[in-house]
Amino acid sequence: MGFLKTKVLRGFLNFAFFTMQKLVGFLLFLLLSNQTTLLAQKQDNDSLFSEARQLLERSMPDMAIPLLIEIAEQNQQKKEIVNYAHINLAEAYRIKKEYKKATGLLYETLRKNSLTARNKAYAYNRMAALYNEWKDAGKHRRDSTFKYSLLCSEISGEHDFLKLLASSQNELAYIYRLRNDYDNALIFCRKAYENFYNSEAYPNALNAAINLGGVYLVLEEYQKGLQLLDTASQFLNPDEYQGLYMRMHLRKSDFYIELSDYKSAFYALDKARKLQSSVFEGRMDKQINEMTAKYDLKLKEQEIIKIQHLNKIQKQRAFYLSLLSIALIITLFILIYIFRLKQKIRQQAQMIISQENAELKADLDFKHEELLYKSRELSKATSNIISFNEALKEIKQAVLKNDTKSALEIINANRNLEHNWDKFQFSFEQVYPNFMGRLRQKFRNLTKNDGKLCAFLLMEMKTREIADITGISESSVSKSRNRLRKKLNLDKGEDISHFLKRFC
Numbered sequence: 001m002g003f004l005k006t007k008v009l010r011g012f013l014n015f016a017f018f019t020m021q022k023l024v025g026f027l028l029f030l031l032l033s034n035q036t037t038l039l040a041q042k043q044d045n046d047s048l049f050s051e052a053r054q055l056l057e058r059s060m061p062d063m064a065i066p067l068l069i070e071i072a073e074q075n076q077q078k079k080e081i082v083n084y085a086h087i088n089l090a091e092a093y094r095i096k097k098e099y100k101k102a103t104g105l106l107y108e109t110l111r112k113n114s115l116t117a118r119n120k121a122y123a124y125n126r127m128a129a130l131y132n133e134w135k136d137a138g139k140h141r142r143d144s145t146f147k148y149s150l151l152c153s154e155i156s157g158e159h160d161f162l163k164l165l166a167s168s169q170n171e172l173a174y175i176y177r178l179r180n181d182y183d184n185a186l187i188f189c190r191k192a193y194e195n196f197y198n199s200e201a202y203p204n205a206l207n208a209a210i211n212l213g214g215v216y217l218v219l220e221e222y223q224k225g226l227q228l229l230d231t232a233s234q235f236l237n238p239d240e241y242q243g244l245y246m247r248m249h250l251r252k253s254d255f256y257i258e259l260s261d262y263k264s265a266f267y268a269l270d271k272a273r274k275l276q277s278s279v280f281e282g283r284m285d286k287q288i289n290e291m292t293a294k295y296d297l298k299l300k301e302q303e304i305i306k307i308q309h310l311n312k313i314q315k316q317r318a319f320y321l322s323l324l325s326i327a328l329i330i331t332l333f334i335l336i337y338i339f340r341l342k343q344k345i346r347q348q349a350q351m352i353i354s355q356e357n358a359e360l361k362a363d364l365d366f367k368h369e370e371l372l373y374k375s376r377e378l379s380k381a382t383s384n385i386i387s388f389n390e391a392l393k394e395i396k397q398a399v400l401k402n403d404t405k406s407a408l409e410i411i412n413a414n415r416n417l418e419h420n421w422d423k424f425q426f427s428f429e430q431v432y433p434n435f436m437g438r439l440r441q442k443f444r445n446l447t448k449n450d451g452k453l454c455a456f457l458l459m460e461m462k463t464r465e466i467a468d469i470t471g472i473s474e475s476s477v478s479k480s481r482n483r484l485r486k487k488l489n490l491d492k493g494e495d496i497s498h499f500l501k502r503f504c
Contacts, residue, residue: 026251045071045081057203060241061092079114082191087123094126099134102129121164124152128171136391146175163204166195168206177215186215193232202235206244209233213251222255234277238275247277428455438503453480458500 048067055064072085086109093102106127115123128148131141149171149199156165173188189212196205207233216225229248238245249272256265429435435458436451446454456466463481467474485496 045075049084049088056088056091056095058241061093061095065089065092079112080116080119082113083109083119084114084122087119087126090123090130091126094130094133097133099137102130103134106130117159118161118164121152121155121159121161121168123169124148124155125164125171128152128168132171132174142175142178145171149175162195162199163201166192166199166201166204166208169195170204170211173211173215176331177218182215182218184211186219189215193228197232203241203242203244206232206241206248210244210247210251213255217251217254217258220258222258226252226255242275242278246272249275316466381404424453432458432504435503439500442503443487447482449480450484450487452479453484454500457481457484458504460497 048071052067052071054066055061055067068085072082072089075081075085086105086378090102090105090109093099093105106123110120110123110127123147128145131137131144131148134141137144149168152164152168153172155161158166169188173185173192176182176185176188181483189208193208193212196202196208206229209228213225213229216222216228226275229252233245236244249268253265253268253272257270275400294480432455435483436455439454440446440451452470453466456469461469463477466477472479472480481496488496488499490496490499
């Protein structure tokens with residue numbers, strides 16, 4: 001029998017070890033798969049962000065918005081990525097001229113404690129751009145543009161965010177131009193252009209150059225403006241940034257007109273017109289093609305997701321079946337152990353209960369004997385008082401026969417000796433501890449005689465017995481009882497003895 005038990009136990013241990021090996025291997029596989037998934041997800045985020053930023057730079061917000069929403073939904077636990085996606089989403093709404101929606105999103109983002117310095121600077125920068133364009137924002141919109149540009153400039157300068165610094169400087173230059181402060185406008189335009197150029201943000205550098213060209217136009221430095229535009233545009237492909245080149249040629253035409261070079265001005269305007277036409281046509285074609293490609297890609301992704309979902313379900317089923325088998329075996333052993341443990345606990349509990357019952361019975365017997373003793377003492381004290389008063393009655397009657405008035409007064413004065421009452425009170429307190437204290441705490445207007453009467457009533461003594469003890473008539477006892485009922489606020493018909501037992 002012992003050999004059979006050992007064999008069964010060894011077989012169970014081998015099975016458990018084999019199952020644990022499989023479980024550890026599966027967990028390692030899940031861990032490696034999770035790391036691979038995280039790496040792939042990071043690459044996907046970078047790719048989607050890059051695509052969304054390019055679309056925003058080309059003024060295609062409708063195509064960028066779904067990408068940014070997708071990034072935010074896929075990275076809900078990564079606050080930095082979500083915040084960056086929301087700021088870019090606000091930028092897309094700005095390009096669509098949905099300024100109220102954009103500012104609401106930026107205000108909500110700026111209130112978050114998890115915002116990094118770069119994201120905060122970027123949010124301030126986009127807020128400045130919004131107020132710069134939003135003509136219905138109120139009379140203080142220019143002040144808001146200036147304020148948020150300064151905030152962005154401070155953070156960017158402190159952390160060396162060169163591109164954001166250049167963008168805020170570009171916004172500040174624009175405000176100074178509106179204030180006709182062309183000296184400061186020129187300084188900030190140059191700084192913006194140089195910082196964009198040094199950070200290799202060439203599309204932004206060209207945009208800053210166009211704005212700086214506007215300052216040169218006011219200052220009548222036409223050749224500097226033309227030279228600047230030629231330098232800024234040499235690193236960009238006109239086919240990729242047609243909108244910027246259209247603005248650049250319009251700015252050039254302004255310079256040529258001031259220089260009275262009308263032929264060059266005509267050619268510049270002609271190029272701007274052609275680029276404008278090409279921008280709208282290309283945008284429509286590209287949107288159609290990209291929407292078609294996106295639809296096809298969505299279908300393929302749905303098929304891939306469906307296959308992956310089925311594979312995942314099969315793996316989960318196998319994993320859960322293994323876990324279920326292990327759980328059932330462990331549960332069986334636990335149930336057996338619990339059953340035996342309960343039996344042992346029940347036996348121990350029965351022994352403890354028996355011991356406690358015996359101790360309790362002994363304690364109750366002792367208390368009962370003690371109570372009987374105290375009750376006998378109380379009865380004895382009461383009997384002594386009654387006997388003493390009866391003896392006094394007999395003496396009084398004998399004295400009355402001889403008509404000795406002075407002896408009668410002495411007997412009446414000493415009928416209820418305080419010593420007898422003290423002895424009675426001591427015995428009473430032994431049987432009913434702290435009864436008087438609790439009663440007087442509730443009813444502070446009770447006199448000493450009221451307390452004595454309460455003690456007699458608690459013992460359920462009759463009126464005649466109380467009269468014998470106190471040495472007064474039964475009618476006086478009844479009157480005292482009625483006065484006591486009023487002091488105790490008892491209702492008519494309520495038993496006074498039963499009421500007093502509440503204070504025991």
